[in-house]
Amino acid sequence: MSGIDILKIENFIDRLERFVKPNLPTEELISYVTEIVKDARELISFGERRLALDILLENLLEEKIEIDKETLSLLDGIDDEEICSSVSYLYSLSES
Numbered sequence: 684m685s686g687i688d689i690l691k692i693e694n695f696i697d698r699l700e701r702f703v704k705p706n707l708p709t710e711e712l713i714s715y716v717t718e719i720v721k722d723a724r725e726l727i728s729f730g731e732r733r734l735a736l737d738i739l740l741e742n743l744l745e746e747k748i749e750i751d752k753e754t755l756s757l758l759d760g761i762d763d764e765e766i767c768s769s770v771s772y773l774y775s776l777s778e779s
Contacts, residue, residue, distance in 0.1 A: 702751065
């Protein structure tokens with residue numbers, strides 16, 4: 684079982700949908716985020732928390748989607764080197 688708190692992931696995804704997705708610049712990006720969130724929720728339903736979060740973050744990074752610091756802070760404290768690295772990079776995107 685994954686040591687990543689399911690509530691952290693769910694809160695992150697919820698905030699991503701409510702605050703980040705509606706402010707994306709194109710319909711294409713909005714549709715993309717809708718799909719990757721759907722995929723993440725599906726993986727979570729199969730108990731794949733870490734994989735779901737890892738893929739979700741990688742997809743956000745791939746498209747260089749800026750995420751506000753308050754949303755990213757929901758993932759603070761996750762004890763996983765790869766996840767933390769992705770979150771750090773997303774923080775740096777939000778500062779540019």
